Amino acid sequence: MNKPTIAGIKSISIEMEVGVYKWCSCGLSKTQPFCDDSHIGTEFLPIEVEITEARRYSWCACKQSGKKPFCDGTHKQLPEHIAYMEMIAMQASITPNT
Numbered sequence: 013m014n015k016p017t018i019a020g021i022k023s024i025s026i027e028m029e030v031g032v033y034k035w036c037s038c039g040l041s042k043t044q045p046f047c048d049d050s051h052i053g054t055e056f057l058p059i060e061v062e063i064t065e066a067r068r069y070s071w072c073a074c075k076q077s078g079k080k081p082f083c084d085g086t087h088k089q090l091p092e093h094i095a096y097m098e099m100i101a102m103q104a105s106i107t108p109n110t
């Protein structure tokens with residue numbers, strides 16, 4: 013099986029209502045973290061999730077979580093995330109105090 017596309021390097025936090033949702037597992041959807049049928053023609057299928065309690069949820073965007081469809085922090089180990097955090101740290105260190 014091919015790896016899914018990394019749609020984001022941090023989770024997507026959304027206040028959810030009770031209902032049934034389709035989480036994008038392929039990473040191609042333009043409506044992350046939810047499926048927009050961009051997976052059609054790939055080997056991926058959306059994961060159907062029933063939300064039974066209205067509250068904020070942290071959805072996985074890197075598509076690597078061990079607790080799909082929800083974030084488990086795996087994105088913090090991705091090279092893309094590490095590079096991003098290093099860039100932010102470097103920018104902070106070269107920004108002059110005003």
Ligand code: FES
Nearest residue numbers: 036037038047050
């Ligand atoms: S668009 Fe990614 S699983 Fe449907």
